[in-house]
Amino acid sequence: MKDAEAGIRGSYWLETAPPVEPAPPPSGDLSVEVAVVGGGIAGLSTAWELVRQGHEVAVLEADRLAAGVTGHTTAKLTALHTLIYDHLRRTRGPEGARLYALSQSEAIRHAAGIVAELGIDCEWEEAAAYTYAQNPGRVEELRTAAREAGLPAEFVTETELPFAVAGAVRVSGQAQFHPRKYLLALADDLRRRGGAVYEETRVVGLTEGEPCVLETDAGVSVRAEEVVVATHYPVFDRALLFTRLSPRRELVVAGTIDEALAPRDMHITPEQGTRSVRSTPYGDGKRLLLLTGEHFTPGTADVEERFARLSAWADDHFPGLTPSHRWATQDNDSTDSVPLVGPLHPGSRHAYVATGFGGWGLSGGIMAGRLISDLVDGREVEWAGLYDPRRVGPVAREGMSFLKHQAQVARHFIGDRLPALTGPRPEDIAPDDGAVVRIGGHHCAVHRDESGRLQAVSAACTHLGCLVAFNRAEQAWECPCHGSRYAPDGRILQGPAVKPLAKRDL
Template sequence: MTNPATTSLWNATAHRSTRRSAAPGTATRYDAIVVGAGVVGLTTALQLGREGRSVLVLEAREVGSGVTGSTTGKVTAAHGLRYSLLRRDIGAERTRLYAQANQHAVGWIRDLIMTEELACDWRDRPAFTYTSDPSQRGTLEDEARATIEAGLPAHEVHAVPAPTRLVAGVRVDGGGELHGPNYCLGLAHLAEHAGATIAEGVRVTGVREGAPCRVQTQDAGTFEAEHVVIATHVPILDRGLYFARLEPQRSYAIAARVGHALPLGSFYDVAEPSRSVRTATGPDGEELVVVGGEGHGVGKVSDTAERYARLEAWSAEQLGTGEVTHRWSSQDPQTPDRAPYVGPLRPGSTRLWTATGFGKWGLSAGTAAAHAIAGSIAGRSDEYAALWNPSRLGQLKPRAAARLALWNTETPLFLVGDRLRPARRGGVGELQPGEGRVVRHDGRRTAAFRDEEGVVHAHSPLCTHLGCEVHFNGAEQSWDCPCHASRFDARDGSVLEGPAVQPLAPRDAG
């Protein structure tokens, strides 16, 4: 279920027509089943289809409506302060692999859009990573050196126009911007033309690895395949324990009207608080500016509505924006060493595959991952396996290992601490419209939300993944799990983000 108050510019303007059937058809066995119809899943399906394999794509909601539909739409190998940190955490050689994989993916996306004439508002744009804070000059100069050493088409900049003051930075060429859902719809059309079947509204609830693998769904039965690709952003299967190896971050974005021209480019100011800026075409063809930032750990703050207010105030002051037309948020997990996990779902898997941990740069990194997985299924060696092998935890350097350990100390604190915290007194009767709280109701802790019409919606407060207690997200009107970032709709309890696959258990609100 979508909250209309926080629908992205992209999802609001996507070229959607007839929904793809929730019933995949009569076939029940395929060469490959792909779970998730975002950039990773659809690129994988297209590649496999073009190699003559039978492919079924199962999507719980709509094509491109998930994380891909909530990004800023930047397609670049410039990933913030990534290369200097990668060089420190994984070494110079693997950093070059990261740059190469992403730059190849950027080129592939651009070539596909041009060749197939995909209507996704592609714009060639250089990417600027910079700082407006003089105290960060040395940090950005180091990032520029690391980016250039990694082999990207980059150079250091000091005086290029930017939305805010540019003290120091690095420019990376060859990238661009696009409309995420419309790009995914184009990928879906190409994948179907290559023979793939895509079914929307089909939620996968489990996978049994074997020869063949068996994929269970909530309402559409069971399907079999030689290979299964879990492309659900965070893997919905606990095998591999990815939820314990990732730190999900939630960030926010707005689209606003601007009455004057802005510099052309994709801009990312790393000063605190960081800001992402690009321009985009609005619903009526007008030019809008998209501003992003205000990231935090999922479910770990209570002032989510304030995040939008800060973006609006900053964009009005710094960019001279007017009316805000759209507000939305997204989340993306990061790995401890900042390289994604791509490959077998767990050690020894030869039929289950996954890709996750893109750290907010999934359009390029997810495309690269999809090519690697499709190649592995076809029996080709993965030239980037040394970079993103999911089983590399034993190779973590001390800083990355300490980061992973810190993430996992938080889970038991939430698991135990939230249950010991007193529930709100007064029960559901005192909830105001738009308010959600964990209250004591009928002797039980209950996640209760009163909608704008005054109707109370009550659910168990326990996340259906591992039982942590959810926190209310007022900006999104959702229940968010602070342990492993599952999210649930506050009205019907349905899953908005995994790794959970089951909704919150309903409770009587009377």
């Protein structure tokens, strides 16, 4: 599978969703009962639940609905999250593992009910989920944890994959679907129920109070009794959640395969930097096979090399695969591996957050929508404490993961500035490449486009000031500290940054 050939396209979900005109930004200041910041799976799920419960809701999306992280997922809806249950029984005990399994499983059942209720055509397929190991030494990690947590799990030694495994945990009754088709239908129903959606509306400020006040980059004020921050990585740092979240990018390569040869279930292993396999309907006797893996911290890897490595694995295990798409997705891992869903910080009375889904944002986002809507209405939820962002502090419970993350951030903040003192000159930068160079006492992120034209922006991320690095494969500047991403001209591609990189003169 040579995915660098001409004609390889981006996210299949964005390409094949029905075309929709962007919803315009608000024309002036507005007041609403609940403002939801973010139009991905967590934000739209929360907004839809609240509208259904009779609340007046507005969704504020910086770009397009379901076009960010959710639009680049592999779209597996499962409660079997690799090795999470072995981790949870050690860190949260059997009850914590049980609540996690219950809440994630209920999210899948809830989504199935929504698809049926609204008649959503989103290629919904029930499937089994497998976590497998090829290394016999890892089999014991798989064997019992998921079943003890209450999942209908069984241990097997054979799968439909075209290679042998040492063992696998199988959970039936899971699902896979087209995430953008699902969410666009949810947004349509939200509007029919009286909710409002505003796209290309970047929120840059929040003042908590009664009411709360949000400010957009266009100078519009949105007054709301309740605010939900569902921007994947929170764009407001008052809760210091950036100390408990680490960003991770992961690559996807996809290609068509004969329907008879395509696996119908979902398979993942933590080995080899993660390998995930699933397929989706494609037509003409074909299915689209999606292969995911090669996770890395943004701004720290040769992404072309990583794509080549994943493509080589595809060639080895699925010979004859015809390439058609490749893209990358970004996730945030919490330092204790459990999402942060609930009040934004200990003093919050009317602001909520949903983040840290660790690569499992579909079930997690649907769960978060139900949980936050219940919290807004004052209803008790059995698993609220498990996900509460105010839970016991990271040093006490999350220990080494917290310290390791902070050490990595410090290393990038200080160490990344040293190479720029003796690094490349602008004239050394090749077409379609970029580098951080020092010009006139400033660290500048300099990019040369395919025509040879140079452009420069500040290399300091506008979130907390770490230096960005260039991702040639995706033509983007990336912050290795907290995952903000920018276009070559400095425009924001992904938060938590809310301001673009400033222009610099060469």
